[in-house]
Amino acid sequence: MTETLTLPAGFEDLAPFAAVWGHLGDQQERYLQRQQSTMKELKAYYDATAPRLNAIFDHLDTFPMDALPEPEALLYRTTLGLTEAAMAIEVFNQPCVPYAPFPHKMAISWSEYR
Amino acid sequence: MADYSEHMTKAADLGLENGRVPTEYYTSPEYFRREQEMIFRRAWLMVGRVEEVPEPGDYVVRDMPTLKASVIIARGKDGEVRAFHNACSHRGVALVCQDRGNALTFRCPYHAWTYRIDGSLSAIPGEQDFAHVDKAANGLARIHLDSWSGFIFLNFADEPEVTLPEYLAGLDVMLEGAPFDQFPFYVAVTDEIDCNWKNLVNAFNEGYHVAVLHAKTLRPMVVPKDNPHLHYLDIKQFGPHSAGTVPRNFDYNPQAPALTWVYAQMLPTSAPDMEAIAQGRAGFYEHPGINRLNIPNFGTETITIFPNISIQPLANGYLFYQFWPISEGRMRTEVRVYARHAPRTLREEFAMASTLAATRDVVVEDMAMSRLQQIGFESGGKKFQHFGQNEPLLRMFTRDYEAFLAGGGLGPPARQAEAAE
Numbered sequence: 001m002t003e004t005l006t007l008p009a010g011f012e013d014l015a016p017f018a019a020v021w022g023h024l025g026d027q028q029e030r031y032l033q034r035q036q037s038t039m040k041e042l043k044a045y046y047d048a049t050a051p052r053l054n055a056i057f058d059h060l061d062t063f064p065m066d067a068l069p070e071p072e073a074l075l076y077r078t079t080l081g082l083t084e085a086a087m088a089i090e091v092f093n094q095p096c097v098p099y100a101p102f103p104h105k106m107a108i109s110w111s112e113y114r
Numbered sequence: 115m116a117d118y119s120e121h122m123t124k125a126a127d128l129g130l131e132n133g134r135v136p137t138e139y140y141t142s143p144e145y146f147r148r149e150q151e152m153i154f155r156r157a158w159l160m161v162g163r164v165e166e167v168p169e170p171g172d173y174v175v176r177d178m179p180t181l182k183a184s185v186i187i188a189r190g191k192d193g194e195v196r197a198f199h200n201a202c203s204h205r206g207v208a209l210v211c212q213d214r215g216n217a218l219t220f221r222c223p224y225h226a227w228t229y230r231i232d233g234s235l236s237a238i239p240g241e242q243d244f245a246h247v248d249k250a251a252n253g254l255a256r257i258h259l260d261s262w263s264g265f266i267f268l269n270f271a272d273e274p275e276v277t278l279p280e281y282l283a284g285l286d287v288m289l290e291g292a293p294f295d296q297f298p299f300y301v302a303v304t305d306e307i308d309c310n311w312k313n314l315v316n317a318f319n320e321g322y323h324v325a326v327l328h329a330k331t332l333r334p335m336v337v338p339k340d341n342p343h344l345h346y347l348d349i350k351q352f353g354p355h356s357a358g359t360v361p362r363n364f365d366y367n368p369q370a371p372a373l374t375w376v377y378a379q380m381l382p383t384s385a386p387d388m389e390a391i392a393q394g395r396a397g398f399y400e401h402p403g404i405n406r407l408n409i410p411n412f413g414t415e416t417i418t419i420f421p422n423i424s425i426q427p428l429a430n431g432y433l434f435y436q437f438w439p440i441s442e443g444r445m446r447t448e449v450r451v452y453a454r455h456a457p458r459t460l461r462e463e464f465a466m467a468s469t470l471a472a473t474r475d476v477v478v479e480d481m482a483m484s485r486l487q488q489i490g491f492e493s494g495g496k497k498f499q500h501f502g503q504n505e506p507l508l509r510m511f512t513r514d515y516e517a518f519l520a521g522g523g524l525g526p527p528a529r530q531a532e533a534a535e
Contacts, residue, residue, distance in 0.1 A: 027467055027470065027471065031471070031474075046372070050371050050372045050375070051371065053372070053375045054375070057460060057461050057464070060460050061459070061460070061461070065459060065460050065463070076460060079464070080464065080467060082372055083464065083467040083468040083470075083471045084471055086370070086372035086373065086468065087471055087472060087475055089372075090370035090371075090372055090373055091330050091331060091370075091373075091472075091475070092330055092475075093330075097475050097478040097479055097482065098479070098482070099479070099482035099483065099486060100478050100479075100481070100482045101482075101485070104478065105305075106303050106304070106305045106474060106478070107303065107304045107305070108301065108302070108303050108470065108474075109301070109302050109304075110300075110301050110302075110456075111166075111299055111300045111301070111302070
């Protein structure tokens with residue numbers, strides 16, 4: 001990673017999590033990142049982002065969804081990792097789905113979209 | 115609370131006595147070969163939706179591993195949707211290499227033989243050297259195609275033994291007018307698993323495992339106190355196809371912060387939209403063929419279309435599962451979550467991604483068991499598996515599976531009349 005990780009003002013403290021989750025491009029990569037993380041890492045990330053979902057999206061809502069400036073795009077990508085981390089923290093209490101092969105890949109595609 | 119125990123259909127109620135099924139069906143290469151020939155080359159196979167090719171010239175290419183088929187599905191200038199084997203008449207090249215697109219013609223990259231979107235052969239470069247080739251008879255090879263309710267079905271037989279409506283045997287009548295077309299947007303997850311495809315078919319046909327395997331995921335959402343083993347209710351048979359009503363917990367109220375936040379942005383596909391239900395605009399909920407018992411905490415109608423489709427209409431969309439055998443010990447699955455529209459805001463997109471992750475994890479739990487099952491079967495110590503009275507759809511599927519392998523299965527009219535009762 002050579003690009004600088006610049007988050008919007010007020011969200012700079014999420015930089016350590018942006019370094020992990022912010023460059024992931026799709027849900028499959030986020031799913032793999034979740035599986036490869038420890039619960040301690042996932043919990044720290046979850047604790048930093050889950051309580052701030054409203055603040056994060058209140059900020060993102062002020063931009064057009066298809067034209068986020070790079071700091072906001074980074075914030076959004078960083079936050080999307082929570083869709084996976086929350087399953088580990090809130091549901092399974094472990095990073096992986098029990099009994100599934102590890103690492104487990106699963107291709108995901110969205111129909112005619114973005 | 116109403117007592118629905120009388121609707122908890124037992125296998126014996128349907129005359130299904132096959133409680134012991136050979137594991138050989140799940141492990142033998144010979145059975146897989148018979149499945150290819152006697153099931154997948156005879157049955158009508160669902161391969162997609164007409165919305166995937168909305169405009170003339172639109173096409174998609176589908177790879178069907180069970181039959182090693184590469185199929186082009188294209189809408190012609192005349193509006194008709196046709197299916198072809200993706201193979202050039204000249205030397206066989208699978209000429210369409212993009213998954214989807216819009217085209218006026220298909221041109222083979224090898225020697226530029228060119229086909230119209232309706233499959234007819236339009237040009238042979240250096241045609242004088244192919245005087246023996248009748249262009250009119252050498253279009254792309256057609257595959258029988260028909261559609262029902264916007265779902266595209268193919269039949270790989272030279273001449274199908276029955277029409278698609280005959281094949282659907284009344285299921286189509288029960289679901290006539292169901293609003294699948296109101297949910298055109300989907301997200302798909304696909305995976306290949308080391309297991310027999312029927313393991314996963316079976317997983318979707320019984321609720322017995324939900325409280326155990328899905329204890330942390332589905333159980334709080336769908337297993338009611340008065341139906342702890344999640345018996346499917348009101349089981350209906352239509353030829354080899356089936357439907358059953360599944361309840362859910364309408365008072366499910368997730369407390370976990372991220373999940374709660376997601377629910378507040380956009381209801382997941384599976385959650386009941388209480389407001390819409392109260393206003394009488396709840397999509398599938400209102401359909402007379404769905405939730406015929408009118409159970410107040412209706413979750414889904416789980417619909418199995420033989421051999422390899424499961425569809426679950428929900429409050430805000432529907433789930434679609436397809437199971438393709440690749441060999442006796444390997445399969446491919448595709449799960450699609452269909453919704454009303456693409457996300458319109460980042461909040462909705464985040465909510466959809468969360469729902470997708472949660473749905474995928476439930477399916478991953480099922481796939482994990484199917485894989486472990488295969489390991490157990492292939493170890494060879496067990497010659498049979500057992501299907502309980504509370505697993506009638508597994509016995510039914512097996513009955514029809516055996517009938518197909520024996521050359522039957524495509525229901526005579528008598529069976530259809532019975533199912534329509």
